[in-house]
Amino acid sequence: MKFSAGSAWRRILFRHEMLLLVVLIVEWLLFLHFGTMTNRRGVTVGFGTLDRQFDILRHSCEIGLLALALTPIILTAGIDLSVASLLGLCAIVFGQLTHDVGLPLSLAIPLTLLAGGLGGAVNAGLIAGLRLPPLIVTLGTYSLFRGLAEAMTGGAVTYTQFPSGFLALGQGRWLGVPAQAWIFVGVAVGMWMLVHRSVAGRFIRVIGFAPEGAQYAGVRVGKCLTFVYVLAGLVSAAAALVYTARLGQAKADAAVGYELYAITAVVLGGTSIFGGKGSVTGTLLGVAVIAVLKNGLATLPVVIRMNSAEELSGLLTGGLLLFALVIGMLPKLLSAVCIRR
Amino acid sequence: MKDWRYRRELAVAALLGCILLGLAIWAPAFYQAQPLLSLATREAPSLIVTCGMVIVILTRQIDISVGSMFSVCGVVCGLLAASGWPVWSLLPAGVVIGGAMGAVNGVFIAGLGLPSIVVTLAMLVALRQGLNLFRQGEFVTLPDGVQWFGMSQVHGQIVVLCATGVLVALLAYGLQRISLGRHFYAVGSDAEASRLAGLKPRRVTFLAFVFLGALTGIAAMVNVVQSPQVQPLSGYGMELKVIAAVVVGGVAISGGRGYLWGAAVGLLLLACISPALVYLHMEAYWEKAFQGAIILVAVLAEGLRARSARRHRTDFS
Numbered sequence: 050m051k052f053s054a055g056s057a058w059r060r061i062l063f064r065h066e067m068l069l070l071v072v073l074i075v076e077w078l079l080f081l082h083f084g085t086m087t088n089r090r091g092v093t094v095g096f097g098t099l100d101r102q103f104d105i106l107r108h109s110c111e112i113g114l115l116a117l118a119l120t121p122i123i124l125t126a127g128i129d130l131s132v133a134s135l136l137g138l139c140a141i142v143f144g145q146l147t148h149d150v151g152l153p154l155s156l157a158i159p160l161t162l163l164a165g166g167l168g169g170a171v172n173a174g175l176i177a178g179l180r181l182p183p184l185i186v187t188l189g190t191y192s193l194f195r196g197l198a199e200a201m202t203g204g205a206v207t208y209t210q211f212p213s214g215f216l217a218l219g220q221g222r223w224l225g226v227p228a229q230a231w232i233f234v235g236v237a238v239g240m241w242m243l244v245h246r247s248v249a250g251r252f253i254r255v256i257g258f259a260p261e262g263a264q265y266a267g268v269r270v271g272k273c274l275t276f277v278y279v280l281a282g283l284v285s286a287a288a289a290l291v292y293t294a295r296l297g298q299a300k301a302d303a304a305v306g307y308e309l310y311a312i313t314a315v316v317l318g319g320t321s322i323f324g325g326k327g328s329v330t331g332t333l334l335g336v337a338v339i340a341v342l343k344n345g346l347a348t349l350p351v352v353i354r355m356n357s358a359e360e361l362s363g364l365l366t367g368g369l370l371l372f373a374l375v376i377g378m379l380p381k382l383l384s385a386v387c388i389r390r
Numbered sequence: 391m392k393d394w395r396y397r398r399e400l401a402v403a404a405l406l407g408c409i410l411l412g413l414a415i416w417a418p419a420f421y422q423a424q425p426l427l428s429l430a431t432r433e434a435p436s437l438i439v440t441c442g443m444v445i446v447i448l449t450r451q452i453d454i455s456v457g458s459m460f461s462v463c464g465v466v467c468g469l470l471a472a473s474g475w476p477v478w479s480l481l482p483a484g485v486v487i488g489g490a491m492g493a494v495n496g497v498f499i500a501g502l503g504l505p506s507i508v509v510t511l512a513m514l515v516a517l518r519q520g521l522n523l524f525r526q527g528e529f530v531t532l533p534d535g536v537q538w539f540g541m542s543q544v545h546g547q548i549v550v551l552c553a554t555g556v557l558v559a560l561l562a563y564g565l566q567r568i569s570l571g572r573h574f575y576a577v578g579s580d581a582e583a584s585r586l587a588g589l590k591p592r593r594v595t596f597l598a599f600v601f602l603g604a605l606t607g608i609a610a611m612v613n614v615v616q617s618p619q620v621q622p623l624s625g626y627g628m629e630l631k632v633i634a635a636v637v638v639g640g641v642a643i644s645g646g647r648g649y650l651w652g653a654a655v656g657l658l659l660l661a662c663i664s665p666a667l668v669y670l671h672m673e674a675y676w677e678k679a680f681q682g683a684i685i686l687v688a689v690l691a692e693g694l695r696a697r698s699a700r701r702h703r704t705d706f707s
Contacts, residue, residue, distance in 0.1 A: 175686065181693040182643050188633060189689060193682025204675040309515060322505045360523035367516025374504050
């Protein structure tokens with residue numbers, strides 16, 4: 050090996066994930082120092098308590114799942130704007146299956162996942178089969194899925210009163226940890242294996258770098274793309290179940306706007322929107338940075354007084370995204386300046 | 391088959407014609423002057439933003455922050471009006487504010503070479519939440535004399551429509567006949583080739599975003615004069631509606647191809663769905679689903695055409 054130990058260290062230190070980790074730790078320490086909050090029982094809870102951390106985990110699960118689903122898609126230089134709409138549609142499908150059709154959970158849950166897979170297959174057919182631009186196709190299905198959810202409920206019906214066994218998935222704990230965290234961890238590990246430890250993951254990156262080249266190198270581009278989009282549909286359906294269980298209700302406007310936060314998390318995590326570059330670890334860190342920011346701001350006394358945690362965190366998330374982009378561009382810009390001199 | 395120049399645009403116009411014809415047969419109530427005028431006026435702001443979006447998409451970029459920019463321009467214009475600025479001064483104010491926000495996008499995208507979809511995504515989130523932060527969702531109540539420029543409603547609507555029509559016609563003419571308009575096409579077709587031909591692609595891209603921002607400012611102004619209050623959420627979801635109109639109207643998302651009037655027809659088509667559903671006694675909740683289906687059909691038609699074109703080319707080679 051020609052690399053010296055120093056350069057190996059440098060490669061680890063100057064990775065995008067390292068930057069995110071630093072941001073995360075700084076955020077966490079700041080909120081630990083300045084944040085307080087009164088909980089439901091009137092007791093003041095600091096940011097550092099385990100309950101607080103679990104709360105963050107609980108609230109960021111759905112966005113985290115969507116971001117994980119988006120990571121391989123963005124690695125292929127694609128995009129999926131329809132994930133949150135599909136989440137809404139699956140929530141309604143689940144509500145109708147359990148309430149109007151009266152199916153037991155053991156049937157309704159697989160059927161909901163199937164619906165998600167079918168939704169993903171619609172995207173896949175148009176994008177992988179006909180090679181249409183993903184941005185436009187998923188813009189269409191973004192409208193279509195949400196529209197179907199609204200049409201199925203007449204825009205008014207809300208499904209509530211799910212069995213308590215199902216609600217435990219979103220509100221209860223399993224082995225001391227919020228139940229949905231297990232799903233999240235499972236999906237995250239699966240995605241990590243797929244992207245970083247499998248042949249398919251290699252192919253996904255190759256497609257992102259050069260779709261034509263991948264074709265000539267013998268990669269079955271159509272098959273790979275189909276797989277990635279159908280997988281996103283399945284994960285969206287899983288997120289729909291978690292969302293419904295957490296809130297205890299299924300409505301047509303479930304998770305409106307979540308796609309923006311999910312894409313933000315992925316890009317903040319260092320995945321290039323042009324494909325080929327990125328990692329699942331980065332996405333997880335991106336989700337964590339956004340989630341800690343959002344929840345942490347809500348514990349600051351100043352913010353509580355102004356009642357503006359949501360807005361402030363959105364503003365800061367946007368700024369952070371731009372900052373991460375500019376930081377990512379810095380080496381390129383600097384070298385361009387140096388060459389010109 | 392003979393390849394018409396405006397095939398795609400004419401197909402969309404024909405579909406719009408079919409819907410209008412169907413309404414004339416089954417729901418003649420649709421053709422009453424007042425509701426029709428109101429519908430057209432309501433869609434005027436989206437039409438203006440669509441024109442700007444056509445320019446940006448022609449240069450092979452995209453801007454998903456228009457909805458937030460629209461809201462910000464509207465609220466700031468409303469606040470200025472409330473603090474005593476005369477009505478005529480709101481238009482330049484809107485242009486300046488919108489243009490400035492477009493310029494910020496332009497600096498990041500054209501200057502630093504960052505991907506437009508991510509930059510404008512950040513802008514979308516930051517501007518929307520920033521507006522919420524400073525206004526907490528409050529409405530701005532406008533002073534007398536701002537709504538419909540102090541005229542009666544019908545006169546105001548006619549003025550708004552005429553102004554919008556003139557603006558759109560000028561832009562459509564400019565894109566085809568003025569050299570800057572052709573530059574947008576050139577940069578969108580092939581940025582490197584246009585640079586070798588002596589254009590400055592970065593400057594052209596920057597200008598495209600400034601244009602879109604300024605047009606969004608004008609659109610916000612056209613929206614402000616329509617009601618006695620300014621809603622802070624007026625631009626919510628506008629970006630998707632406008633991009634959908636552009637795509638349905640046959641402007642290629644890969645840049646350099648399409649016509650402004652096609653996008654305008656696309657917007658009219660999407661705008662007609664909701665009233666058409668109401669007048670045909672269907673549930674209005676189907677609107678979004680229909681809009682999505684129309685986008686998918688449009689992109690499908692485009693894909694099939696491109697595919698057959700590819701096949702022909704290989705036949706000849």
